Structures are given as structure tokens and as C-alpha cells.
Amino acid sequence: MYRYDEFDHAVVAARVDEFSSQVARRLSGELTEEQFRPLRLMNGVYLQLHAYMLRVAIPYGQLSSRQLRMLAHIARTYDKGYGHFTTRQNIQYNWPQLCDIPAALADLASVEMHAIQTSGNCIRNTTSDPFAGVAADEVTDPRPWAEIIRQWSTIHPEFTYLPRKFKIAISAGEEDRAAVAFHDIGIRIVRNDAGEIGFKVLVGGGMGRTPRVGRVITEFLNPTELLGYLESILRVYNLHGRRDNKYKARIKILVDALGIDEFRRQVEVEWAHLRGSEVEVPASEIERIHSYFVPRELPARPEAPAEFLAARQQNAAFARWVDANIINHRVPGYAGVTITLKPAGGIPGDVTADEMDAIADLADRFGFSELRATKDQNLVLPSVAQEDLLPLWQELVSLSLAEGNHGLINDMITCPGLDYCALANARSIPLAQEISTRFADLERQANIGPLTLNISGCINACGHHHVANIGILGVDKHGDEAYQLVIGGDARDSAAVAQISGPGYSQEKIVDAVETTVNTYLAQRTGAEETFIETFRRIGLAPFKEALNAAR
Amino acid sequence: MPLVKKTAEGVELIPTAWTRLAEGDALPDSGAVLVPLSLWLEQRDTLRQRAEPVGVWLASNTDTAFAAWGEALAGDLLGLPVVAIDFPVFGDGRGYSIAALLRQRHGYRGELRAIGNVLVDQVSAMVRVGFDGFEVAEGTRLELLEQAWSRFPAVYQTATDGRETIWQRRAAFAAAKGTGA
Ligand code: SF4
Numbered sequence: 001m002y003r004y005d006e007f008d009h010a011v012v013a014a015r016v017d018e019f020s021s022q023v024a025r026r027l028s029g030e031l032t033e034e035q036f037r038p039l040r041l042m043n044g045v046y047l048q049l050h051a052y053m054l055r056v057a058i059p060y061g062q063l064s065s066r067q068l069r070m071l072a073h074i075a076r077t078y079d080k081g082y083g084h085f086t087t088r089q090n091i092q093y094n095w096p097q098l099c100d101i102p103a104a105l106a107d108l109a110s111v112e113m114h115a116i117q118t119s120g121n122c123i124r125n126t127t128s129d130p131f132a133g134v135a136a137d138e139v140t141d142p143r144p145w146a147e148i149i150r151q152w153s154t155i156h157p158e159f160t161y162l163p164r165k166f167k168i169a170i171s172a173g174e175e176d177r178a179a180v181a182f183h184d185i186g187i188r189i190v191r192n193d194a195g196e197i198g199f200k201v202l203v204g205g206g207m208g209r210t211p212r213v214g215r216v217i218t219e220f221l222n223p224t225e226l227l228g229y230l231e232s233i234l235r236v237y238n239l240h241g242r243r244d245n246k247y248k249a250r251i252k253i254l255v256d257a258l259g260i261d262e263f264r265r266q267v268e269v270e271w272a273h274l275r276g277s278e279v280e281v282p283a284s285e286i287e288r289i290h291s292y293f294v295p296r297e298l299p300a301r302p303e304a305p306a307e308f309l310a311a312r313q314q315n316a317a318f319a320r321w322v323d324a325n326i327i328n329h330r331v332p333g334y335a336g337v338t339i340t341l342k343p344a345g346g347i348p349g350d351v352t353a354d355e356m357d358a359i360a361d362l363a364d365r366f367g368f369s370e371l372r373a374t375k376d377q378n379l380v381l382p383s384v385a386q387e388d389l390l391p392l393w394q395e396l397v398s399l400s401l402a403e404g405n406h407g408l409i410n411d412m413i414t415c416p417g418l419d420y421c422a423l424a425n426a427r428s429i430p431l432a433q434e435i436s437t438r439f440a441d442l443e444r445q446a447n448i449g450p451l452t453l454n455i456s457g458c459i460n461a462c463g464h465h466h467v468a469n470i471g472i473l474g475v476d477k478h479g480d481e482a483y484q485l486v487i488g489g490d491a492r493d494s495a496a497v498a499q500i501s502g503p504g505y506s507q508e509k510i511v512d513a514v515e516t517t518v519n520t521y522l523a524q525r526t527g528a529e530e531t532f533i534e535t536f537r538r539i540g541l542a543p544f545k546e547a548l549n550a551a552r
Numbered sequence: 553m554p555l556v557k558k559t560a561e562g563v564e565l566i567p568t569a570w571t572r573l574a575e576g577d578a579l580p581d582s583g584a585v586l587v588p589l590s591l592w593l594e595q596r597d598t599l600r601q602r603a604e605p606v607g608v609w610l611a612s613n614t615d616t617a618f619a620a621w622g623e624a625l626a627g628d629l630l631g632l633p634v635v636a637i638d639f640p641v642f643g644d645g646r647g648y649s650i651a652a653l654l655r656q657r658h659g660y661r662g663e664l665r666a667i668g669n670v671l672v673d674q675v676s677a678m679v680r681v682g683f684d685g686f687e688v689a690e691g692t693r694l695e696l697l698e699q700a701w702s703r704f705p706a707v708y709q710t711a712t713d714g715r716e717t718i719w720q721r722r723a724a725f726a727a728a729k730g731t732g733a
Binding site: 005010011014018021022039152154161162163235239273278284 | 650671681
């Protein structure tokens, strides 16, 4: 993984210094809250319903065991002993004191971590495939490019006061595991007919109140011209994006207004000046950054070892975990493992400091000290020998983290909702807990098969409800918390925005409605191989609507 | 509001009292004036006759017009002692791109002044995109300005200020190592 050099350290240290002095000026009253607000936001400090929140970046999801232990330390020292992994490869702490935050940031800097630009109207943490570098299906490792984007976007002088936040995602797997189509800029690394690697770039995707699938602005961009192209897009957006209405300020609205062809034309006018200019990353730097991501020489381990196969036959819980939580590794004899942070009845994405330490130990023992945070609010051990899967699972069982539910209904994405968030209409977390209790039976979950269920407490869609197979949106119904059910969203390459199923539900009724939706699918599917989204695409919304209305 | 200029030595207070005219304001008989672009376009021959300095200020939404007048007025523009860009609110970041375009694409070399709602905490980025004059709030501590623009010992991006970037420094280091120097 990437390691900071003296320059990277110097930038982060200077930023900690700068923010410490800003906090001091705020505490002394020299800065008003209004003046302080954008400064704290671009340093990851948010003001929530009850307290400040600190959001720490995990750039493109990459984490070492040492860094995870530091995250545990932060939780213990400055917070209430836990943290919350988010959908953007960040971790949030919900209860820090403002005066402690500079110290927390200095601690983070000591392990090459920061909270720079995790909030505010600037370029946010760049996200990527949690299995980058190990997945068997990838064109190339996207992480060096994600790191280049991280450096380029860090404290960018021209693009720090954009009309609105700006999110970039990059992935290179045959399967898109980073939902790039739902980002302001989405980059898919592809190979052309000549065998060369390039970037297919999408622009103007996003969720929020106007969900949009990103539109293709270029099919194939030469990697060495990436930054000139990004600067051109950002400059057009910075100059022309709407600033009069924050709900219309994202780049997707500008792309809607101009149309993708006119938007592309304007970008290309800029690009004529910037292309190949000194804004590009030098070739030697591309090479230097790539050198940090050279695939690790993994010791040879047996493929499909006998004990593993036997345990899989004999132990149903282990087998379910293997079926759901393991992906193929580029090296035979190894696997990529997802540790889902979704125990039945638990809070999706929440981890205690002790659990973080324990997971860090497991990463040291079984996974070369490497971890990833995922957009599904889970953790990943990217490289585990198949031989070690059983002992790893046994350790996870003792930590109550061995739920074999990755990609199943209980692997929910949930925003913080009304328990923390000042913008929420409704609670998300208790609802997630209720649903995961209802569907706690793992055999039932496995029988339902691949299904995404996401919950957002309001239309800002932090819980990605628009792209869920079953999405739940908190709405305000005459001052009461209520929920709208949407069906048929998809965050993958076959991207789709979910459709509204009908009138909203009360808190008491929404879980039943989810169950009705699931049962409708089960009754309609052609067989166990037809997934929820496939059935939905075949039969459409109507049968679901009908069943839901009949059950009202 | 105090006007300051970034110099090689640090920071300098600008003693000249500049009058900033709003759209439609009448031109005063004397004194340094910052006029809106529309007034400059209308009366630039008269304005050029004035004994005291004249600058133009640009609104943050100049963007679309900018393309149109940028080429036509390039000559004019290059001769102005001051071009100012207005920040109606500090969060309106269009001025950063306008500044970068003025300096990089049009080669403007005079003073580029940030006016309006300018916070001390923004000047480090403003300096990078090409500003060297700032209208700051009454009571601003000047040492904070100096701290702000020397805050970052290293930067990643190429910008108007021409600072050697981290990437260039690394590349130079790699090249030196490569040749055995
Ligand atoms: S979706 Fe709404 S309620 Fe949930 S975290 Fe985002 S802003 Fe808050």
C-alpha cells in the first residue's frame, strides 16, 4: 500500500497545524460560527443533532492493521468507544469535543491518516473497489490512480469552494464494486481493442433528491491525460454550476441543463488548453506511485485444501459464510474475505474499539496486516489463505462477527438518520435493527439470495436507497416519521434508480411491507437462480405494487 | 476596509483609498476608482484620461461574459494596474477559476485583488491561483495573513503561483538519482 514520504507528511502536518489554529480562533471567538463552518467542514468536522462529528478518510478504502488500531484508539480516547463505517470509505465518530479534535487529527497523522475534505463543498475522499489489487476480474489495479487523484485533489487551490460537494470513484473490475455511475465523476478502467488501458469517464451521476446515473463523457481517456481532463471538468463546473439553490448545485444538474453533448463541448474547450500541460502528473511519479502497489508475493498455499472442503461439508454455518463472504482471489489458494458489520439486530457499520483491535489482530495473523473498508459499511481482509479460512471464521464467531450475510438482505446500508443527523425526517438505525431481527434466520436470508436493502433518513440519500433493490426513505408525514418504499434500484454496471412502490408507511407497517415485497419475489421467481433484481426486471413493479396494496 | 498586498518580503498595507463603484454609480471627479466591467466597456476612453489609477472589478458571475470579452479586451486588460474579483460571499468559489484564467490564459500581470467577503483562511489558496491583493475585514491581524500564505511547505498541484510542486520535486529527485548525480 502507499506510504507517505516527507512531502505527504508535511502537507498533512501543515493542515493539522492550520486547523488547530482555526479551532483556537473559534474557541476564542475570533472566528464566528459562520466563518468557521466551511473550515471545519473541509477538515471533516460536522455539527450534528447532539454534538460534533468527526469524519476520517480511509482513502480508497485502504487500511493497515496499525491504522485500524489507531482508529480504535481515537474511539476510546476522544469518543464513546465506537466508530461508524460509512458508505464512502470513511469512519465517523459521533461524540468528540471540538477542543480535542486537533489532538485526534495529530494522532491520525502519525499513521498517515487525515480528515481532509471529508465534508464541505470540495473534492471528497476518492473511493474505489474494496477488492482492488486482489480481485481475479480486474483490468489493472485502480489504487495507484486513486492515490494520484487523492494527492491532486488534496487542498486544490482552485476547487475548494465548489458549488457543492464533489465525489469521485474509480474501479477496474469486470464487476463494478464501487458504484462509479452514482458519483459526480465515475471512472471505469477499461482495456481497448489494442490492449491498452484507459479510462471510461462518467459525469453527473449521484443520489440525493435528483438521482442520476452518470453520463458517459468519454469512452477512452489516455491515463497520462487524466488530470488535465479532471481539471477541465472541475473548472467548467466551478464556473457554471448553480450556486443559488443548494439542491440544484451538484454537477448532475448542470449536465442535465446543458445536456451531455454541450457539457462535453465546454469541457473540451478547456481541455484544449490543459491537455498534456504541466497539470498532468509526471511519468516518473506515475511509476513511483505504482511501485507501492506491486502485487505482494504471496507464499504458495494449497488450493481447495482438504480440511477446508471437509469443514464446508460438515459445518452449515461455515459453509454459508464461505458462500456469501468470500470472493475469488487472483492467486490460487487465497480468498478475499468480507467481515460484515451487520449482526442481526445490530447497528450497520458500527464497530467498538475492542472489535477494531481484535479485527486488526486477525489481519496481522491471517491477512498480511491489510484491510479495506467498503461502501457497504463492511471490512475486508483482501488476502487470506484458503487454509486459514476455518480458523479465521472460528475467531470471528467468538467475536460475533461471523455472520454469513454479505450481499444478502441483512447486509443493509443505513445512514445515521434521526438518531444523529439534524436533517433527518425519520430514524434509520432502529428500523435497520428491526428488519435484521425479522430476517435473522441465515437460512432464510440465503434462500432469498442476493438482495440489497438500503435505508436513508431523508432525501439526501446518504443511505443510497435509490440504488437498492429494496430502498427505504424516511419522510415527514404531518410531523410524524414515515417511510417510503422504493423497489428495483441497482448500483452496479446495470445501474438503475429504484421506483416508488406507492403511498408511504408508518413505522409499524414498513417492516411488513418489506416482507411482502420479499415474499412477492419468492412467489414470482422462476427458480432459486433468478435473483430479486432479475425477477423485478422481468415482471416489473406492478405485481409488487399489487401485493403491497392488498396487504395494506 | 484595509487593502493589503503580498510582496516578496511579506505583507504591505496599501495606503491608496480606492473607491469601488457599483453598477450605475456616477464616476467621482477624482481619486482611484475600481469600476464595474460594464462601465469600463462604455467609457474606457474617458477612463483612460484620468490622472489617478483606474481598475476594473469583475463580478463572480462574469464567467460567461468572460469568454466573450476576454479575447477582445486582452490588450486593455493587460494594461490595467488592478483587476479585482468580487467575492459576494466567501463560499462563492468562481473567483478562483476566473483568477486562474486571467493569469494563465490571458497573461495578466498587474495586481489581482480579491474584494468583497475575503477571509484570512482563504488567502493561501487565493495566492496560489494568482491573487496578490486583498481587501480584508477591519481588524484583521496581518501576521495571520503571512502565516496563511506560508502555511503549506509543499503543494501537489501546479497553479498560477508557479511553485515547484511535490511531484516536480520528486521527479527531479528521481532524475538526479537515475543519472547517478
Ligand atoms: S440521508 Fe438524510 S438523514 Fe440520513 S444521514 Fe443523510 S442527511 Fe442525514
